[in-house]
Amino acid sequence: MKTCLTIAGSDSSGGAGIQADLKTMTVNGVYAMSVITALTAQNTMGVTGILDVSPEFIIEQMDAVFTDIYPDAIKIGMVSSSEIVEAIASSLEKYQAKNIVLDPVMVATSGAKLLKEEAMTSLINRLIPLADVITPNIPEGEILADMKIASEDDMKKAAEIIGEKYFCAVLLKGGHSINDANDLLYRNGEYKWFRSERIENNNTHGTGCTLSSAIASGLAKGYDLDQAIAKAKDYLTGALKAGLDLGKGSGPLMHNYKLVD
Numbered sequence: 001m002k003t004c005l006t007i008a009g010s011d012s013s014g015g016a017g018i019q020a021d022l023k024t025m026t027v028n029g030v031y032a033m034s035v036i037t038a039l040t041a042q043n044t045m046g047v048t049g050i051l052d053v054s055p056e057f058i059i060e061q062m063d064a065v066f067t068d069i070y071p072d073a074i075k076i077g078m079v080s081s082s083e084i085v086e087a088i089a090s091s092l093e094k095y096q097a098k099n100i101v102l103d104p105v106m107v108a109t110s111g112a113k114l115l116k117e118e119a120m121t122s123l124i125n126r127l128i129p130l131a132d133v134i135t136p137n138i139p140e141g142e143i144l145a146d147m148k149i150a151s152e153d154d155m156k157k158a159a160e161i162i163g164e165k166y167f168c169a170v171l172l173k174g175g176h177s178i179n180d181a182n183d184l185l186y187r188n189g190e191y192k193w194f195r196s197e198r199i200e201n202n203n204t205h206g207t208g209c210t211l212s213s214a215i216a217s218g219l220a221k222g223y224d225l226d227q228a229i230a231k232a233k234d235y236l237t238g239a240l241k242a243g244l245d246l247g248k249g250s251g252p253l254m255h256n257y258k259l260v261d
Contacts, residue, residue: 001029001030001031002029002030002031002072002073002220002221002222003030003031003033003069003070003071003072003073003220004025004030004031004032004033004071004072004073004074004075004213004216004217004220005032005033005034005035005065005071005073005074005075006018006021006022006025006032006033006034006035006074006075006076006077006213006216007034007035007037007062007074007075007076007077007079007088008021008034008036008037008075008076008077008078008103008105008209009036009037009038009039009040009050009077009078009080009105010036010038010039010040011040011042011206012039012040012041012042012043013042013043013044015044015206016042016206016208016209017040017077017078017206017209018034018036018077020206020209020210020213021034021075021077021209021210021212021213022034024209024210024213024214024217024235025213025214025216025217028214028217028218028235029217029221030072030073030217030220030221031069033065033069033071035058035061035062035065035088036053036061037052037053037058037077037078037079037080037084037088038050038051038052038053038078038080038084039051039053040078050080052080052081052084053084055081055083055084055086055087056087058084058087058088058091059087059090059091062087062088062091062092062095063091066091066094066095066097070095071097071220072098072099072219072220072221073098073099073100073101073216073217073219073220074092074097074098074099074100074101074216075101075102075103075212075213075215075216076088076100076101076102076103076127076131077103077105077209077212078105078115079105079115079119079123079127080115080116080119081116081118081119082116082118082119082121082122084119085119085122085123085126085127086122086126088127089126089127089130092130093130097130098132099132099216099219099220100130100131100132101131101132101133101134101135101212101213101215101216101219102127102128102130102131102133102134102135102212103134103135103136103208103209103211103212104123104128104134104135104136104140104144105140105208106120106139106140106143120143124144124166128166128168129166129167129168131168132168132169132219132225133168133169133170133171133185133187133215133225134162134166134168134169134170134171135171135173135208135211135212135215136162136170136172136173137172137173137208138155138172138173138174141155141158141159141162141172141173142158144158144161144162144165144166145157145158145159145161145162145165146161147161152174152182152184155172155174155184156184156186156191158172159172159184159185159186159191160186160191162186163186163187169185169186169187169188169225170184170185170186170187171183171184171185171194171215171229172184172186173208173211181195181196181197181198181237182194182195182196183196183229183233185225185226185229187225192226194229194230194233196233196234196236196237197237207236207240210235210236210239211232211233211236214228214231214232214235214236215228215229215232216228217232218231218232
């Protein structure tokens with residue numbers, strides 16, 4: 001069985017973060033492991049508290065994983081300080097990690113800020129250069145491209161700016177009312193749209209985590225980036241259709257609705 005590592009924060013409600021990643025990776029047929037960067041007190045309505053894990057203990061977790069079960073792919077999610085970014089980056093370099101998917105988590109869907117200002121420069125300078133692909137949503141794309149994104153043409157311009165500025169493949173996610181859940185991949189001067197239907201429901205807690213960890217699962221299994229994204233999009237669409245109404249806010253995704261090849 002191929003192996004996949006998620007490096008992210010914990011979501012106490014189970015719908016996003018480490019918990020969503022582990023569920024997604026498992027049902028996508030890879031062995032899932034985790035390095036926890038932070039504990040959060042959150043549910044589908046918002047984040048009420050964040051407790052960072054020390055950089056030293058993050059390095060210990062990384063050492064424990066890489067010296068025993070080397071991951072075939074890695075998903076990186078919530079990193080809230082420059083010290084944590086440096087701990088992750090130095091470990092990835094030490095072990096020559098491959099197939100890295102970076103979800104640049106800056107704000108929660110609820111609007112809660114998850115990335116400290118001082119960590120932004122570290123994320124850009126240390127982690128983005130190590131990533132095979134980054135998966136910003138529209139608000140995150142606006143920050144990285146330093147422009148407003150209000151249309152598909154804006155998405156193309158922003159993706160190109162990000163890709164050329166940071167020398168990486170960019171999957172700019174087109175939710176947030178820009179289009180019908182159509183995502184744009186920019187890589188090596190070329191554009192490719194991944195189009196899918198918009199599922200109208202409130203069960204969207206953890207969609208970004210789910211997509212990025214599904215992409216990482218595909219890369220771990222040997223798919224190329226285009227194939228991994230296409231299969232991840234199909235998985236996310238199915239998960240949204242099978243979404244659970246559990247809480248008072250937006251319910252979590254249904255991560256075990258089916259196994260995929």
